[in-house]
Amino acid sequence: MISSSEMTEPTTAQAPETVTAVATETEMSRERDGEEEEKIRRQKKLEEALEAKSLRRIISAYLNYPEAAEEDLKKWERSYRKLSPAHKALVPHYALKFERLKRCISTNSYFIFNMLQAFEPPIDLSQDLDGYEDSNLDCAPHEKYVLDERHDSSCQPALTNNCAHEEESKSLHDSELQKKDTNGPSPNNYSEDARNNDDRYDCDGGQLNHDHGNASLSAHDWLDPSLQTHVPLVDVDKVRCIIRNIVRDWAAEGQRERDQCYKPILDELDSLFPDRQKQSTPPSCLVPGAGLGRLALEISCLGFISQGNEFSYYMMICSSFILNYAQVPNEWTIYPWIHSNCNSLSDNDQLRPVSIPDIHPASAGITEGFSMCGGDFVEVYNESCQAGMWDAVVTCFFIDTAHNIIEYIETISKILKDGGVWINLGPLLYHFADTYGHDNEMSIELSLEDVKRVASQYGFEIEKERTIETTYTTNPRSMMQNRYYTAFWTMRKKCAITT
Numbered sequence: 001m002i003s004s005s006e007m008t009e010p011t012t013a014q015a016p017e018t019v020t021a022v023a024t025e026t027e028m029s030r031e032r033d034g035e036e037e038e039k040i041r042r043q044k045k046l047e048e049a050l051e052a053k054s055l056r057r058i059i060s061a062y063l064n065y066p067e068a069a070e071e072d073l074k075k076w077e078r079s080y081r082k083l084s085p086a087h088k089a090l091v092p093h094y095a096l097k098f099e100r101l102k103r104c105i106s107t108n109s110y111f112i113f114n115m116l117q118a119f120e121p122p123i124d125l126s127q128d129l130d131g132y133e134d135s136n137l138d139c140a141p142h143e144k145y146v147l148d149e150r151h152d153s154s155c156q157p158a159l160t161n162n163c164a165h166e167e168e169s170k171s172l173h174d175s176e177l178q179k180k181d182t183n184g185p186s187p188n189n190y191s192e193d194a195r196n197n198d199d200r201y202d203c204d205g206g207q208l209n210h211d212h213g214n215a216s217l218s219a220h221d222w223l224d225p226s227l228q229t230h231v232p233l234v235d236v237d238k239v240r241c242i243i244r245n246i247v248r249d250w251a252a253e254g255q256r257e258r259d260q261c262y263k264p265i266l267d268e269l270d271s272l273f274p275d276r277q278k279q280s281t282p283p284s285c286l287v288p289g290a291g292l293g294r295l296a297l298e299i300s301c302l303g304f305i306s307q308g309n310e311f312s313y314y315m316m317i318c319s320s321f322i323l324n325y326a327q328v329p330n331e332w333t334i335y336p337w338i339h340s341n342c343n344s345l346s347d348n349d350q351l352r353p354v355s356i357p358d359i360h361p362a363s364a365g366i367t368e369g370f371s372m373c374g375g376d377f378v379e380v381y382n383e384s385c386q387a388g389m390w391d392a393v394v395t396c397f398f399i400d401t402a403h404n405i406i407e408y409i410e411t412i413s414k415i416l417k418d419g420g421v422w423i424n425l426g427p428l429l430y431h432f433a434d435t436y437g438h439d440n441e442m443s444i445e446l447s448l449e450d451v452k453r454v455a456s457q458y459g460f461e462i463e464k465e466r467t468i469e470t471t472y473t474t475n476p477r478s479m480m481q482n483r484y485y486t487a488f489w490t491m492r493k494k495c496a497i498t499t
């Protein structure tokens with residue numbers, strides 16, 4: 001995939017017999033080209049530095065998870081201590097609950113730390129914004145990175161060849177982990193309960209198996225807490241959201257939600273491409289806003305060349321870990337529901353462990369060509385090489401993430417082959433509808449009727465349409481179950497657009 005920031009070389013060839021006046025003009029134009037080139041180079045560097053800053057902030061949010069979760073716990077403990085002895089006596093198990101919560105936080109932290117250990121940043125995280133004047137920053141699209149965690153496109157196979165034996169031979173030894181210990185949080189600081197018992201892990205003391213040759217101290221300096229930036233609590237909230245998303249995509253508990261959201265899409269793809277196994281090349285399907293990648297994986301397993309596209313590093317770090325590094329089903333334990341005491345039927349419900357992943361992605365039966373592509377959907381897929389490339393586009397809880405939904409529809413139409421299908425399932429809970437304090441933030445909030453009207457202008461004809469009732473990352477045992485009545489449709493691109 002060509003990154004939007006890639007450039008072609010400026011042409012500098014000239015005819016030898018050019019008269020002086022023209023030569024001067026050529027020189028001037030060459031100078032202009034040089035200046036332009038330098039400006040673009042600086043802009044590119046600035047964008048990369050901003051991206052590095054944004055990524056450091058996301059990593060810091062992950063690393064701040066234990067501290068922030070323990071802060072909450074302390075708050076709950078303080079409230080408990082304010083109870084009168086008589087009231088305290090009525091809930092004597094409460095102190096024990098706090099102890100249990102502490103262990104759950106520790107287990108979640110262990111999982112997160114292992115995930116970060118496996119992450120290989122696609123950019124140099126040490127670059128900073130020093131040397132950039134304010135005026136440069138003003139014209140740079142920095143908000144895009146800071147607010148939305150968008151980054152340049154980079155496509156890679158969703159699953160690397162994940163051979164367990166190879167992994168074992170590369171695993172870190174105790175002494176190497178000790179070295180890490182002196183530099184900050186290491187898996188040793190956290191409960192190792194996160195990794196479920198399995199003979200293979202007992203062999204090496206439950207230590208990291210996910211070296212991939214890049215777990216040296218220097219390669220992971222960015223895990224050093226002294227280099228962490230301060231993160232607002234809202235960032236740590238995003239980490240908690242990711243933990244809930246893990247249940248949706250990668251836990252047995254999420255099966256009901258996946259049946260509600262993903263199954264109708266998979267059934268539809270299955271019936272729309274009945275002869276796909278007989279074709280010399282499987283049909284291709286793109287999943288913009290792929291989240292943690294389960295839907296894209298399931299589509300791959302159905303026999304499609306499937307690509308997930310996602311622009312959030314929060315999501316990409318986690319999906320990459322599960323897709324590429326999980327070695328067995330139920331390898332890890334997390335406690336997704338500990339962060340709220342509200343609407344619990346019992347403490348045991350709140351403190352229940354969840355095993356992940358429910359399947360081993362590498363053995364799920366994917367079709368060759370399964371990939372995840374990082375980057376903003378509109379930026380990445382408006383490249384000319386993407387036009388008319390896809391047999392199907394699947395959007396699930398995605399179209400309302402747009403600043404301008406019309407741009408999404410236009411892009412989907414552009415990248416579909418004539419006769420290609422767009423399957424959608426989701427609400428219209430526009431993400432930028434209520435961004436208080438960001439008055440200039442664009443947000444086009446069309447009704448469903450208008451979405452369909454716009455789609456028809458881009459050559460789409462509705463083939464199927466219904467409402468599907470579903471939850472989104474909801475705790476199935478909570479007393480609160482928010483429901484969406486989502487729009488599910490299949491539209492076919494009839495002909496090239498005329499607008």
Ligand code: SAH
Pocket residue numbers: 248261288289290291292295309310311312315375376377378396397398401402
């Ligand atoms: N499809 C998944 C995730 C839905 S949430 C599911 O059903 O569980 C919407 C996802 O779209 C988020 O992961 C968000 O990071 C991603 N997203 C939002 N805007 C995007 C954009 N412009 N390009 C790519 N991904 C985007």
